[in-house]
Amino acid sequence: MTDKLRVAVLFGGRSGEHEVSLQSSAAVLANLDCRAYEVMAIGIAKDGQWWLCPPEGGPREGRWWEGARRVALLPIPAEGRLYFLDEGKWGPKVDVFMPILHGPMGEDGTVQGLLELAGVSYVGAGVTGSAVGMDKDIMKKVFQAAGLPTPKHMTMRRKEWEQDPEGSAAKIMAAIGFPCFVKPVALGSSVGISMAKDKGELIKAMELAAKYHHRILIEVSAAPCQEVECAVLGNESPKASILGEIVPGGHFYDYRAKYIDDNSQLIIPARLAPATAAKVRELAVRVFQAVDCMGMARVDFFVRPDGSVLVNEINTIPGFTRISMYPKLWEATGLGFSGLLDRLIELALEHHREKGRSALFYEDET
Numbered sequence: 375m376t377d378k379l380r381v382a383v384l385f386g387g388r389s390g391e392h393e394v395s396l397q398s399s400a401a402v403l404a405n406l407d408c409r410a411y412e413v414m415a416i417g418i419a420k421d422g423q424w425w426l427c428p429p430e431g432g433p434r435e436g437r438w439w440e441g442a443r444r445v446a447l448l449p450i451p452a453e454g455r456l457y458f459l460d461e462g463k464w465g466p467k468v469d470v471f472m473p474i475l476h477g478p479m480g481e482d483g484t485v486q487g488l489l490e491l492a493g494v495s496y497v498g499a500g501v502t503g504s505a506v507g508m509d510k511d512i513m514k515k516v517f518q519a520a521g522l523p524t525p526k527h528m529t530m531r532r533k534e535w536e537q538d539p540e541g542s543a544a545k546i547m548a549a550i551g552f553p554c555f556v557k558p559v560a561l562g563s564s565v566g567i568s569m570a571k572d573k574g575e576l577i578k579a580m581e582l583a584a585k586y587h588h589r590i591l592i593e594v595s596a597a598p599c600q601e602v603e604c605a606v607l608g609n610e611s612p613k614a615s616i617l618g619e620i621v622p623g624g625h626f627y628d629y630r631a632k633y634i635d636d637n638s639q640l641i642i643p644a645r646l647a648p649a650t651a652a653k654v655r656e657l658a659v660r661v662f663q664a665v666d667c668m669g670m671a672r673v674d675f676f677v678r679p680d681g682s683v684l685v686n687e688i689n690t691i692p693g694f695t696r697i698s699m700y701p702k703l704w705e706a707t708g709l710g711f712s713g714l715l716d717r718l719i720e721l722a723l724e725h726h727r728e729k730g731r732s733a734l735f736y737e738d739e740t
């Protein structure tokens with residue numbers, strides 16, 4: 375037996391970003407300190423099954439599920455114990471879960487909801503922060519309520535668009551104009567996002583976005599602008615990292631530029647005047663707190679040539695590959711990859727204790 379903390383990395387997931395998660399979690403597994411933790415890798419297949427990988431397996435292997443055992447985490451407080459479905463027996467207890475899942479069904483509060491019901495500690499935002507961070511429409515409403523600057527936008531339901539594309543296009547052109555960005559409300563990695571410069575492109579962009587979600591966000595383009603990212607770490611007193619800048623290889627930072635063409639540049643630190651950088655870092659912490667984020671998040675901005683700053687979005691489970699911005703920004707700020715993971719685990723345990731202080735049931739104070 376061991377008295378090491380058992381940490382289970384959840385990878386894969388039922389989203390279009392399954393493959394991105396394999397890369398992120400492989401880097402996380404390679405950097406978790408084996409002297410401090412007993413590390414487990416649990417893969418979520420595209421059909422939703424959970425598989426506990428053998429010690430030598432994990433997301434690095436092409437067919438990672440081979441030799442793995444089917445497990446479940448049941449939505450009952452069971453001290454974090456996994457349940458072996460093949461044998462119908464309780465398995466090992468996990469102290470901290472680390473969901474390294476991107477996109478819907480992983481980063482959006484669904485897996486976090488299961489972890490809450492199971493009563494276990496886990497890294498990152500809870501149900502609310504995750505759900506708000508994944509929904510670009512609600513996220514922007516929260517930003518506006520908190521007085522955080524964001525590009526002018528509107529949301530249209532897919533049904534409305536389908537019933538009257540002509541009238542809907544006219545409405546969008548009057549409210550937003552060109553160039554604009556059209557996005558499915560909840561996805562990631564730029565999937566389903568396009569820029570439109572005229573009515574023909576708008577119609578194509580709306581049709582594409584409508585394939586992915588029943589609500590569509592249309593927003594004014596912030597261009598010309600720099601894309602600046604800030605890593606945030608903490609619970610009650612989150613800290614902002616040094617800033618990074620993305621120079622997309624294509625017209626904008628689309629799926630190809632992110633994962634296929636490999637011609638985008640990451641510049642650390644971002645090329646900003648000190649006062650602008652200070653403003654971005656302060657806004658990053660305010661964004662983190664506005665959505666009730668925990669542990670970690672990457673907050674992305676557009677900085678205009680006049681120094682004005684617009685918040686684009688918050689990512690509650692940012693990319694974690696060796697070349698991803700989140701670990702790189704902490705490295706540049708003085709916290710290496712392994713140290714960052716140690717801190718995230720500490721923060722998960724700390725927040726779990728904090729939640730434990732709240733009464734679950736009515737307590738009569740009279």
Ligand SMILES: Nc1ncnc2c1ncn2[C@@H]1O[C@H](COP(=O)(O)OP(=O)(O)O)[C@@H](O)[C@H]1O
Binds near residue numbers: 565567597628
């Ligand atoms: N309003 C905008 N102005 C300028 N560029 C934008 C705007 N919205 C999105 N983009 C471009 O599209 C990319 C993806 O959009 P984003 O909203 O960040 O989606 P995702 O959640 O998929 O990353 C951004 O990184 C940026 O390059």
Ligand SMILES: [Mg+2]
Binds near residue numbers: 674687
């Ligand atoms: Mg983005």
